Amino acid sequence: MNSQRKFIIVFFVLLVAFCALFLLDIVFGSVSIPFTKVIAALFGSGDATDVEIIRSIRFPKAITAVLSGMSLSVCGILMQTLFRNPLAGPYVLGVNSGASLGVAIVMIGGSVVGLQNFDFLFQSGIVIASVFGALGVLLIVLTVSAKIRNNMGLLLAGIMIGQIVSALQSLLEYFSDADSLKNFVVWNLASIGNVDMSDLLWLAPFVILFSFYALTLVKDLDAMLLGEDYARSMGLHVKQKRLIIIIVTGVLSGVTTAFCGPIAFIGIAVPHICRILLKTSLHKFVIPACLVAGPCIMLLCDIICQLPSKGVVLPLNVITSIVGAPIVLYLLFKNYKFIN
C-alpha cells in the first residue's frame, strides 16, 4: 500500500476516533447526564443545569483538550525534525520550563504584591508571563545557537538552560507562602478544566493559526531530515527556517502551558505514534495526522481522568504519562527498525 493511500485510511480512522472521543469527553463527568440530553444541551435546549454544565464546563474543556493536543504534538514534531532527534520536544529546549518560570513569577511573586486580588490582571499576567518565559528561553537558546552551529550542541544547550530555569523556579517555590505554593503546584500538575470560554478566545486563535502554519513547512521539514548541509544544497535557507520553527514552537508551547500547565508526554509521543501508524516520516502526512491524533490522545486522557466520578478528577499529567508512555514503549520495541 502506498503512503498516500495509507494516509487517507489512517486519517479517516483518526477523524472517526476524534468525533467519538470528543462526544465521550462531553458525556463523561462528575454529574451523570444521558447522551441524548448532552446533545440537546449542546444546542441549548433541555434542563437549564444540564445546559450550564455542558456549555460552560464540559464543552470548553473538550475544546481545550483538542487545542492543547494539536499544539503540543505540532511542537513535538517540529522539534524532533529540527534536532533530528526522536527524544526532542518542547521540554528539551527548556521552552516549557521558561513558560513555567513565567507563571511561577506571577503566581508566587505576584502574591507578595497582592496581584491575585485583581482577577483580570492576575490571569492575563500569567498568560503574558508564560509566553514571555517561553520566548525568553528561546532567545537565550537562539543566542547560544549562533555560537554552536550544530543541532546536537543546540540540543545540549537547551537541556542546560532548561535546568537553570527549573532551578530558578524551585528557588521561587522555596521562598513562597503556603497558599501561592499550593496554587502553583496544582497548576504544575496540568489541567484543562480551568479554561473557560473567554480563555478560549485567546487560546484558540494562536493554536489554530500557528498549528496550521506548520503545514506550510512540510517540504522544508522533509529537506531537514537529510541534515543541514544537504538541506542547504537543495536550496533551503536553513537559518531562516530554523528561526521560524523555533518561534512557532515557542508561541504554541507558551500559550498552551499558560492555560493548561506543563502537559507531559503529548509532544514527544504523538509524532511517534503517527509515524508508526503511517509508516513514514514525510511531514506532509505526519503533521496532518498529528493535528488529529494529538487531540484524540488528549481527549482519551481527559476521559480517563473523569472515570473515578463522585467529584474526583485525576491529575491530567499522571494520566498522560501512564497512558502514553507504555504505548510509546510498546510501539518503539515492536517497530524498532522503523524508528531506529
Next chain:
Amino acid sequence: MKTGADISLHLEDLCIGYRHKDPVFRNISVKLKGGTLSGLVANNGMGKSTLLKTIAGALQPLSGSIKLNESLLHRLPLKEIAKRVSIVLTEKPQLPGLTVFDAVSMGRYPYTNIFGSLSEKDTEVIDTCIRMCGIQDLQNKNCLELSDGEFQKVMIARALAQQTEVLLLDEPTAFLDFTSKRKLFELLREIAETENKIILVSSHDLHTLLAHAHGLVVLRPGNVCEYLETEEVGDVEKLFL
C-alpha cells in the same frame, strides 16, 4: 540543450574556508568541462570537502569566483544554485520511515510547490534517476534497510533528480568494497558522458580514480592546485610532493 563542450565550471583564484578563520586553501584556479568525470585529490585536511561545499553553495567563497557557463554561481539565490549544482556528502543521514522513492524525490525540492507536491514530470524524473542508478527493485524499501553501497546509489539518484549540470561527490567510496567501488565509478562515468554533466569526486582511492576519471584536480601543500589529465599522472607516490 547544451553539449558537453558548452558546459564549463570555472574556479578563478578561489579562496575557501570559514569566515573569521584562516583560509583552508587559496588560489584555486581550474576549469572543468561538461561530459567529464574528475577526481579531487589531496591529503587529509587540505580542503576537499570545503571546496565541494563551497561550489555547492553551502559555504561562501572567501574570495575569487565560481563561474558556471559564465554566470557567477555564488551570487545566485540558493534555490537557483540547487538547480545547477547537486552534492552527495560523506555523511550518511539516518532516514527512518523514508522509502528509497521518498529519499530520491527530495531531489525535486527546488522545483516543487510549498507542500512539495510531485507533478507528473517530477515523478517521471525520479523514476528515470532511480532506473539510471539501477535501484528500481529497492524503491519501496525503507532506507534503513539498505547496505552502504545501495544507500550511496540512492543519494546519487537524489542528486541526479535535482537535474543539475554539476554533480559533486565527497568520498563516495569510503565504506564500499572493491566491486561496489568499481561499479559506482563506472556508473558515474557513464552519467557524466551520457548526460553531459560535470562530475567531481573527492577520493583517496587514486587507483580507482585513475582507472575511471578523465582527469584529476590535485590540491598540494603550499596552495598549489592543478588539473591533470589521467594520462599525465605519472608516479602516484609523487603526486602530493
